[in-house]
Amino acid sequence: MEYISSDIEKKWQEYWKENESFEPSEDFTLDKKYILSMFPFPSGRLHMGHVRNYSISDALARYHRQQGKNVLHPIGFDSFGMPAENAAIKNGSHPKGWTYDNIDYMKNEFYSLGFSFSRKREMATSDELYTKFEQAFMIDMYNKGLLYREKGMLNWCPHDQTVLANEQVVDGCCWRCDTPIVKKDMNQYYFKITDYSDELLADLSKIEDGWPKQVLTMQENWIGKSNGLAFDLLFDDDSKSKLNAEFESFDVFTTRPDTIYGVSYTALAPEHAIVTYMIDNKLLDEDTIAKITKMKNTSSIDRQKVKEGLALGLNVIHPLTGKTVPVWIANFVLMDYGSGAVMAVPAHDDRDYDFAKKYDLPINAVIKPKDTDVDVSEKAFTDAGVLFNSGEFDGLNSKKSQYNIIKMFEEKKIGAKTTNYKLKDWGVSRQRYWGAPIPFIHCKDCGLVMEKKENLPIALPDDVEINGEGSPLENHPTWKNCKCPECGKDAVRETDTMDTFVQSSWYFLRFCASPETLEKAAFTPEEIKYWMGVDHYVGGIEHAILHLLYARFFTKVFRDLGYLDFDEPFDKLLTQGMVLKDGAKMSKSKGNTVDPDAIIAKYGADTARLFILFAAPPTQELEWNDSAVEGAYKFIKRFFDRSSNVVATESKPVIEHSTLSKEEKLARKKVYEALERANDVFAERYTFNTMIAGVMEAMNALNSQSNTDVWSEGYWILASIMEPVIPHTAWEISDKYFNLKNLSPQTTVSEVFVEDSITLGVSVNGKRRGEVEVDANASKDEILVAAKAEVAKWLEGKELVKEIVVPKKLVNLVIKG
RNA sequence: GCGCAGGUGGUGGAACGGUAGACACGCAACGUUGAGGUCGUUGUGCCUUCGGGUGUGGGGGUUCAAAUCCCCCUCUGCGCACCA
Numbered sequence: 001m002e003y004i005s006s007d008i009e010k011k012w013q014e015y016w017k018e019n020e021s022f023e024p025s026e027d028f029t030l031d032k033k034y035i036l037s038m039f040p041f042p043s044g045r046l047h048m049g050h051v052r053n054y055s056i057s058d059a060l061a062r063y064h065r066q067q068g069k070n071v072l073h074p075i076g077f078d079s080f081g082m083p084a085e086n087a088a089i090k091n092g093s094h095p096k097g098w099t100y101d102n103i104d105y106m107k108n109e110f111y112s113l114g115f116s117f118s119r120k121r122e123m124a125t126s127d128e129l130y131t132k133f134e135q136a137f138m139i140d141m142y143n144k145g146l147l148y149r150e151k152g153m154l155n156w157c158p159h160d161q162t163v164l165a166n167e168q169v170v171d172g173c174c175w176r177c178d179t180p181i182v183k184k185d186m187n188q189y190y191f192k193i194t195d196y197s198d199e200l201l202a203d204l205s206k207i208e209d210g211w212p213k214q215v216l217t218m219q220e221n222w223i224g225k226s227n228g229l230a231f232d233l234l235f236d237d238d239s240k241s242k243l244n245a246e247f248e249s250f251d252v253f254t255t256r257p258d259t260i261y262g263v264s265y266t267a268l269a270p271e272h273a274i275v276t277y278m279i280d281n282k283l284l285d286e287d288t289i290a291k292i293t294k295m296k297n298t299s300s301i302d303r304q305k306v307k308e309g310l311a312l313g314l315n316v317i318h319p320l321t322g323k324t325v326p327v328w329i330a331n332f333v334l335m336d337y338g339s340g341a342v343m344a345v346p347a348h349d350d351r352d353y354d355f356a357k358k359y360d361l362p363i364n365a366v367i368k369p370k371d372t373d374v375d376v377s378e379k380a381f382t383d384a385g386v387l388f389n390s391g392e393f394d395g396l397n398s399k400k401s402q403y404n405i406i407k408m409f410e411e412k413k414i415g416a417k418t419t420n421y422k423l424k425d426w427g428v429s430r431q432r433y434w435g436a437p438i439p440f441i442h443c444k445d446c447g448l449v450m451e452k453k454e455n456l457p458i459a460l461p462d463d464v465e466i467n468g469e470g471s472p473l474e475n476h477p478t479w480k481n482c483k484c485p486e487c488g489k490d491a492v493r494e495t496d497t498m499d500t501f502v503q504s505s506w507y508f509l510r511f512c513a514s515p516e517t518l519e520k521a522a523f524t525p526e527e528i529k530y531w532m533g534v535d536h537y538v539g540g541i542e543h544a545i546l547h548l549l550y551a552r553f554f555t556k557v558f559r560d561l562g563y564l565d566f567d568e569p570f571d572k573l574l575t576q577g578m579v580l581k582d583g584a585k586m587s588k589s590k591g592n593t594v595d596p597d598a599i600i601a602k603y604g605a606d607t608a609r610l611f612i613l614f615a616a617p618p619t620q621e622l623e624w625n626d627s628a629v630e631g632a633y634k635f636i637k638r639f640f641d642r643s644s645n646v647v648a649t650e651s652k653p654v655i656e657h658s659t660l661s662k663e664e665k666l667a668r669k670k671v672y673e674a675l676e677r678a679n680d681v682f683a684e685r686y687t688f689n690t691m692i693a694g695v696m697e698a699m700n701a702l703n704s705q706s707n708t709d710v711w712s713e714g715y716w717i718l719a720s721i722m723e724p725v726i727p728h729t730a731w732e733i734s735d736k737y738f739n740l741k742n743l744s745p746q747t748t749v750s751e752v753f754v755e756d757s758i759t760l761g762v763s764v765n766g767k768r769r770g771e772v773e774v775d776a777n778a779s780k781d782e783i784l785v786a787a788k789a790e791v792a793k794w795l796e797g798k799e800l801v802k803e804i805v806v807p808k809k810l811v812n813l814v815i816k817g
Numbered sequence: 818g819c820g821c822a823g824g825u826g827g828u829g830g831a832a833c834g835g836u837a838g839a840c841a842c843g844c845a846a847c848g849u850u851g852a853g854g855u856c857g858u859u860g861u862g863c864c865u866u867c868g869g870g871u872g873u874g875g876g877g878g879u880u881c882a883a884a885u886c887c888c889c890c891u892c893u894g895c896g897c898a899c900c901a
Contacts, residue, residue, distance in 0.1 A: 214821050214896080221820065221897055228901080254901060267901095304899060332899040342901045350818080351899050422900055544896080614841075615829060621894090623829065628842050634855090635841085690831065693840035700840090761836030766882045768836050804881050809835050814881050 003640040005604025009728040013111055022065075022073065022116040026514055028530040030070035035061040036508055036570075038539030038547070039076045042102035042124070043083060046109045048579040048586055048612075048624065049540065051596050055609045056576060056618050056686075057538040058115045059724035063682045065116070066720065067745050072531055074511040075110060075117040077103050079126040081500045082160060082176065084434045088466040095434040096462065099126060109597065113605045114727050120515045125503035126434075130510065132457035133522035134503065135439040139450045140561050142440070146192045147428075149440075149448060153271070153335075154427060156184035161468070162430045163188055165499060168546070172301035180299050189438060189496065190425040193553050197223055197421045200552060203567055210572035212619070215544040222545050224422025228255035229406050231415025233266055233316035233343070236324055242283065242314060247274055249316070253338035253420055257405040258398040261390040262345040262366040264356065266316055267309065267330035269340040270295045275329060278312070295331050303331050307355045319414055320391065330355055338420050346380065353380035366390050367398060426550065428499040433464055433472040435497030443484035443491040452485045458493065471495050504547050505554035508534055508569060528564045537570040538618075544575070574686060577621040579612075586624070594624055606726035607633040613688040613725050636729055639699065639722070645711040646737045652716045653709040657751045663705040668752040670694075670701035671714045675746055678721040688725065695721055716742040761810035762787045764794045772811075780805050787811040 016022065024032075037057035040050055054075075061073035077099075084095035091098075103124055110117065123130060141147040155164040159179035163186070168175045193200075201223045204216050232249040240248065252266065268275055270292050278284050279292065288310055295308060307330065314327040332351050333342055346356035347365040353376075356363050367385040368374035374381050384398035393401045409415030429438060437458045439451040451458055461479040464472040473479060473495035484491040506522075512531040513523040548570075555569040578585050581592040599608045611632040616622040657665065674694035681691040695718055702714045715733065720742050723730035734740050755776045760783065762770045770790040774783050783805055788795060795815060802814035 212822095217821055218896055224897090224900065226900075252901080256901080307899080330899090332901090334900065337900045344901085349901070351901075354899090420900075422897095541895080617830085620823095620830090625829065625842065628829070631842055638856095685833090687831095689829090690840080693831070696840055759836090763836075763882080766835095766880095771836070802881055804835090806835050806882090810882090812835080812881055 003637045003729075005606060005636075005728070006601075008732045009112070009114060009605050012728045012731045013114060015731075016114075016116070017111070017119070020119070022061075022071075023118050023120055024072045025070045027070065028526065031068070032531060033061075033064040033069040033071045033536075034512075034531045034534045035064065035071060035073045035536045036511070036534045036538070037075075038537070038543060039078050039504070039507060040106065041081060041083070042077045042079050042099055042106055044102045044105065046106055046113075046596050048594055048596060049576075051113065051608055052576055052579055052612050052618075052622065053538055053540070054110065054113065054115050055612050055725075056574065056688075057536065058609075058727075059613065059688060060536050060538070060682070061116050062724035062727060066723065066743050072121075072511065073117055074121040075115070076122060076507055076511070077106070077124040077126075078500060078504050078507070079103065079124040080435045080497075080503060082162075082432060082434070085432060085466055085468075088434075089468045094462070095466065096126070096460075099124070099434075112600055113596070113608065116727070121511055121513075123507075123510065125436075125500075125507060128457045128459050129519065130503070131436045131459065133510070134436055134498075134506070135451070135456045135458060136453050137506070137522075137558075137561075138439060138498070139453060141191070141557060142450060144557075144561060146195065146557055147189060148192065149187060149189050151185065151187050153183045153185055154188050155181045156186075157181060160432075161470070162432050163427060165427050165501070166424050172299055180301065182299065187429075188427045189429040190427050191553070193426045193550075194421065194423055196553055196556050197225070197423050199556060199567075200423075200549065201225055203552070203556075207568050207570070207573075210570075212541075212573065212575050215541070215548065215573060215575060218544045219549055222423065222549065225419060226255050226421075227417065227419050228253055229257040229402075229409060229415055230339070230418035231319060231409055233319070233325075233341075236315045236317055239314040239316070239327070243274070243277070244281070246277060250274060250341050251339040252341045252343045253418060254343055256345065256348065256398075256402070257409075258384075258387060258390075258393075258396075258401040259345040259348040259366060260320060260343070260405060261387075261393075262347045262364045263318060263325055263343045264346060264362040264364050265326050265328055265344045267328045267333050267342050267344055267355070268312070269333040269335040270329050270331060271335040272329075272333075272340045275312075284312070292329060295329070298331070307332055307351070307358060309355060309359060311359075319409075326361075328355075328359070336424065337422065347374075347376045348380055348382055350380050350382060364389070370397075426499075426553075428502055429494075429496035430499055431471045431474075431495075432497055433460065433466060435500060436503065437473070438494045438496050438498055440494040441482060441484060441491045442494065443487060443489065445489060446484055446486045446491075449484055449486050449491070455485075473497070501546060501550050505550040506558070508532075508537075508551070509558070509564070523563075525564070532564065533566060533569050533571045536572050536574060538574045538576060540578075541575040548573070574618060576618050577616065579622050579624060581624040583623070599629065603629065603633045604636075604728070606636055606729050610636060610692065610726050614692045615689070617687045617689055619686075635696065635699075636726055639718075639726075640729055640733065642699070642703065642711075643715055643719075643733045643737065645702075645706075645708065646715045646733075647708050647712050648737045649712055649716075650739050650741050652742070653713045655709050655713060657749075660707065660710070661705065663701075664707045664710050665752070667698070667701040667705050667707075667710050667714060668749075670698040671717050672748050672752045674698040674721060675717050675748055682724075691721065692725065712737070717746055720744070720746055758808055760787070760808075762790050763810060763812045764791055765814055766812060769794050783811060787813065 035057050037053045061071050065071045079099050084099050087093055087098050088095050155169050157164055157174040157179050159177045169181050173180050208216055230251060230253045232251055234249045279289050291310060309328045309330040312327045315324040316327055318325050344352040346352040346363045348367055363376055365374045365376045366387060366389045368388060369385050387393045387396050387401050406417050439458045441449045441451060443449050461476055464476055466472050480493040480495055482491055482493050509523055512527040517524050551569055558564050584590055584592060586593045611629045615628055677694040678691045681687055698718060702711060716738060719730045719734045723743055734742050757773050758776055759771055759773045761768055762772055772786040772790045774786050784803055798815035801816050804812040
């Protein structure tokens with residue numbers, strides 16, 4: 001019988017659909033596994049990265065299903081977002097039609113790959129039902145103070161005409177279209193993620209066993225916690241009067257209080273309130289104001305290129321020495337970190353050093369290495385060391401003095417130990433159409449008012465014109481008009497929509513909702529309790545910060561809102577590597593893509609899945625290789641063809657091992673080795689490539705013998721091992737010969753590992769010189785006699801100083817002379 | 818600059834201190850074939866005077882034994898980056 005992939009795959013895909021083979025049970029007493037892969041954006045067609053992502057999660061899902069677990073393996077679409085609008089502008093399509101057409105197409109692709117998703121839980125985040133529950137959460141979060149509206153300087157992408165979160169600005173440019181970001185002053189909604197900075201950082205320890213270290217580190221760096229001293233710098237009298245007594249002081253933060261005696265100037269961000277006051281009140285000359293304005297309008301990338309500054313003509317008093325210190329503006333001081341002002345110690349900070357050199361400011365060294373003198377004539381000395389020229393702290397090391405200096409500031413009540421974070425609140429409003437509307441209303445009398453929950457969802461209007469200019473909701477003639485839920489007077493809806501990362505921050509909770517729950521609630525507490533946390537989360541490393549941080553944040557918020565009672569959503573995270581071709585990431589612009597549909601048409605889904613899981617371990621990059629794909633196809637064909645050696649049976653054949661020939665014994669051993677490797681791979685290593693290699697070895701060994709029972713037993717087990725990888729072929733074989741009974745937990749047989757004789761490597765001084773075959777029960781002395789005979793020529797005339805026998809592995813003889 | 822990951826045949830990759838290169842791709846030879854492909858068998862790290870030598874980015878160390886552990890260097894990829 002010939003292997004015709006299309007016939008077999010179609011047959012089983014229909015069978016799985018008709019039999020609802022992959023729907024999870026609602027029996028919450030069963031052992032569960034929640035296997036989740038990051039859901040896709042409905043871009044139109046699957047790419048190889050998708051195939052890899054879902055091949056990995058599907059293998060996990062199918063394995064655990066075979067093991068008798070109640071498996072939830074859902075799929076959905078992250079379907080709001082700008083590409084739908086961009087397509088609308090380009091082709092005149094409607095974002096909704098475009099999106100749902102793409103979803104239909106991609107769903108077919110998924111099922112043609114044989115992925116074992118729960119069909120009943122399919123959803124898209126642009127579904128009105130999804131929006132309904134999400135809007136209710138927004139209202140809850142607002143009421144809890146976790147969502148707020150504020151005017152501020154925002155990241156604005158001039159190309160996409162929308163605001164971006166800090167996380168979405170990459171190297172000063174838009175993460176989507178690479179356009180340089182400009183700052184724009186406007187109203188924006190924020191999630192108060194900074195309330196959770198400490199917990200998001202601390203709880204990384206709760207998931208460190210299940211997450212890649214790289215991701216943990218990236219999140220840690222992103223949150224960016226640093227401890228230090230915050231204190232006020234008081235203006236001298238002259239400066240106070242210059243400022244019309246409006247300002248007494250300003251606040252600075254330092255992580256190096258040990259260098260405080262080295263302060264030779266201070267610097268404000270160009271956006272600092274004192275600078276703004278001086279500009280507004282004409283306390284600076286025209287030329288200076290023009291320079292500051294230019295500084296403020298320079299993009300963040302350009303601002304990093306060269307240090308610029310200006311003296312303000314103000315002085316503050318050093319809190320410890322009492323000396324006056326000049327106040328400057330410096331472009332490297334960031335308004336949104338700390339207080340937007342710094343104390344500058346050029347002798348011990350690289351940035352301060354460059355700036356001092358440029359503007360000829362004093363460089364006063366106060367820290368030196370333990371054993372030598374310090375030299376700051378060429379560059380700053382930024383290491384920790386020993387203090388000098390530091391009054392009562394002379395002679396202390398950096399660490400000790402930091403503690404003492406902070407303590408002294410606290411005792412004198414002129415400063416305090418302070419923690420700063422790089423993490424900022426998450427700006428979530430977008431001035432776009434294709435997103436979830438923010439369910440808030442602006443009333444002239446009542447101000448910002450929440451929509452009533454019974455009126456949700458606030459759905460998008462379909463009749464919009466999308467031309468890329470301004471917000472279609474803002475320009476819609478009627479949609480935004482409404483009545484105030486509080487006073488009933490005319491009011492207008494918020495026309496901003498939510499960042500699409502909001503939808504992906506809780507979709508994994510929505511998947512827990514059973515078909516019965518779907519309409520009634522986002523999910524029930526029982527469902528969440530049973531299915532969460534996600535046992536295996538599979539996705540790309542590119543989400544290491546954005547999505548994974550936001551999802552962790554939402555989980556903690558939902559916990560505090562009382563919807564659930566755990567801290568972290570994803571127990572284990574598997575970040576798959578990229579799919580490359582010719583050494584570069586597959587992309588349309590590079591023209592090096594391989595279309596999954598074409599591979600399925602030519603070789604079948606099983607071949608695509610086998611190649612992808614065999615070519616590299618899942619966490620590594622995967623280089624596409626056409627002839628290796630061909631190789632995967634040939635293996636499946638061989639696997640299928642040789643199944644003709646099997647005799648149909650409904651239970652695994654019982655074999656009397658001792659009566660078998662050497663080849664037959666070896667075949668059984670290889671089969672059971674493959675089984676043990678498979679169990680190990682699924683338990684912790686996920687190196688499917690080695691599991692498949694084990695099956696190939698077993699196949700090679702089976703082919704070297706002709707015992708029908710050994711063939712049947714071998715296929716009983718190998719088809720079970722391979723089912724998560726090549727499900728169609730495995731079900732076809734298992735159905736034909738085993739009535740599918742072998743797709744179940746497999747037990748090992750210890751007798752196959754018992755050997756009559758074993759081969760040991762023999763090395764002399766660690767170098768391999770030969771091998772000996774000895775009886776399995778041979779004593780150490782017997783082994784040594786044989787080993788010495790084997791390598792006699794190497795031992796001749798030498799003194800044997802040590803003999804090491806590693807059981808079942810090797811013998812090492814150490815000689816001298 | 819800081820952090821993380823990594824460097825093994827012609828290629829993808831095995832080897833969780835114990836016979837380096839499993840398994841596969843590629844290549845070569847032979848068989849099958851009118852030819853090509855498929856399929857099957859065999860070989861394949863490098864050098865070699867066929868004794869052997871050498872070999873996991875480079876150098877050192879620990880060990881009876883190191884791709885694996887430790888130190889230094891180097892290169893590559895990824896992330897963060899004027900964060901005070």
